[in-house]
Amino acid sequence: MLTAMFLAALILITVHSQETEETITYTQCTDGYEWDPVRQRCKDIDECEIVPDACKGGMKCVNHYGGYLCLPRTAQIIVNEREEAAAESTSGRNNVIRRTPADPHRAPPNPTHQIQCAAGYEQSDHNVCQDIDECATGTHNCRADQVCVNLRGSFSCQCPPGYQKRGDQCVDVDECTLPPYCHHRCVNTPGSYYCQCNAGFQLASNNHTCVDINECDANNPCAQQCYNILGSFICQCNPGFELSSDRINCEDTDECRTSSYICQYQCVNEPGKFSCVCPEGYQVVGSRTCQDINECETTNECREDEICWNYHGGFRCYPRNPCQEPYVLTSENRCVCPVSNTICRELPYSVVYKYMSIRSDRTVPSDIFQIQATTIYPNTINTFRIKSGNENGEFYLRQTSAVSAMLVLVKSLSGPREHIVDLEMLTVNSLNYRTSSVLRLTIIVGPYAF
Numbered sequence: 001m002l003t004a005m006f007l008a009a010l011i012l013i014t015v016h017s018q019e020t021e022e023t024i025t026y027t028q029c030t031d032g033y034e035w036d037p038v039r040q041r042c043k044d045i046d047e048c049e050i051v052p053d054a055c056k057g058g059m060k061c062v063n064h065y066g067g068y069l070c071l072p073r074t075a076q077i078i079v080n081e082r083e084e085a086a087a088e089s090t091s092g093r094n095n096v097i098r099r100t101p102a103d104p105h106r107a108p109p110n111p112t113h114q115i116q117c118a119a120g121y122e123q124s125d126h127n128v129c130q131d132i133d134e135c136a137t138g139t140h141n142c143r144a145d146q147v148c149v150n151l152r153g154s155f156s157c158q159c160p161p162g163y164q165k166r167g168d169q170c171v172d173v174d175e176c177t178l179p180p181y182c183h184h185r186c187v188n189t190p191g192s193y194y195c196q197c198n199a200g201f202q203l204a205s206n207n208h209t210c211v212d213i214n215e216c217d218a219n220n221p222c223a224q225q226c227y228n229i230l231g232s233f234i235c236q237c238n239p240g241f242e243l244s245s246d247r248i249n250c251e252d253t254d255e256c257r258t259s260s261y262i263c264q265y266q267c268v269n270e271p272g273k274f275s276c277v278c279p280e281g282y283q284v285v286g287s288r289t290c291q292d293i294n295e296c297e298t299t300n301e302c303r304e305d306e307i308c309w310n311y312h313g314g315f316r317c318y319p320r321n322p323c324q325e326p327y328v329l330t331s332e333n334r335c336v337c338p339v340s341n342t343i344c345r346e347l348p349y350s351v352v353y354k355y356m357s358i359r360s361d362r363t364v365p366s367d368i369f370q371i372q373a374t375t376i377y378p379n380t381i382n383t384f385r386i387k388s389g390n391e392n393g394e395f396y397l398r399q400t401s402a403v404s405a406m407l408v409l410v411k412s413l414s415g416p417r418e419h420i421v422d423l424e425m426l427t428v429n430s431l432n433y434r435t436s437s438v439l440r441l442t443i444i445v446g447p448y449a450f
Helices: 002-024 081-089 342-346
Strands: 033-036 041-044 060-064 067-071 121-123 129-131 147-151 154-158 163-166 169-172 185-189 192-196 201-203 210-212 225-229 232-236 241-243 250-252 266-270 273-277 282-285 289-292 306-311 314-319 328-331 334-336 350-358 366-372 380-388 395-401 404-409 417-429 434-445
Touching: 306 350, 314 350, 350 366, 366 434, 380 395, 404 417
Parallel strands: 350 434
Antiparallel strands: 033 041, 060 067, 121 129, 147 154, 163 169, 185 192, 201 210, 225 232, 241 250, 266 273, 282 289, 306 314, 328 334, 334 350, 366 404, 380 417, 395 404, 417 434
């Protein structure tokens, strides 16, 4: 008998032990809760303590079962300890214990018991504390220019959109003084604003950005050619026409009257165009410029014993041997007077013939020709002078070094004409021995100045 009772008690204890393990070995909690190993149950996580800057815009953080709330700082919070305990006991996942939290607004068992509600709440017909909507009942103290916003247990006076609170008043926000809302121009209005665009632009679909109007595509206003530019357009005319005073229509123009420099020499007007002509001895290059024709390379009338020299607008024929007695030709254009001839003692040792061409409109003063000694002797002094051909003072000879000098034109020369200038170089050595050489420069002045 005792043995049977002992076995029954042992079986009962074993079964009871197994049932107990099945109800207390759950340690997983729902979101917003964590397992408390001391109290052996799930407890709420206070996010307001662990989440940095949980609420923005001046709102205050209020911890809630399994989460948190962001409420205005004027809001009043009513905490029901029975509800908190019930929430913690129901937070375990798959927990076999189910409890229904107590409703803080539910009437107590005794129907005759009167409850006391917090400020901003009132007792309902069902003996429950309910929020007072001060905005609906008109018990708020918001100004006429403010908007009442109901809160749980309170209310807030806010300014309508486009206004800001300054003291107790709502004043208009000038959006045009804030970071740019508009692409071009901003127009402030009470509580709002709108954007405008400059001429030649229109508002995009976002009512803020301004986009260019392509006037040439929309409605071409130009008589001939239209070019769109940012915010506007420009008209242009075909060659031979010019814009009228309205800057839109085109009129035929006499190009020859518009400028005296349109052609280098002479302009001939034609319908819708013009042409340039050049004087005799020149040809048109690039439709406007006159270029000298080198007759020496094309056709000329010089004999075999002559050389052809081209100048601006024409050419000249000169003898291949320009030397005259007692001079003899030693090289091209160079004549030497032999020292064996007694006549040569009183004459320059050599005469060199050079030719150059200048235009009659050559600016002055102007360097035109450089004379330089071909042979340099030691212990000698060279001096230069204009020997002949400068009776009217058109030239000046400037010595540039010990062996060279520059011929300078100081007065304009008219053409066509041929001007011969003799430039002499006098050489004196240490033994006072003197010798000279002459450069005979023939300057051909062109007949036209243009």
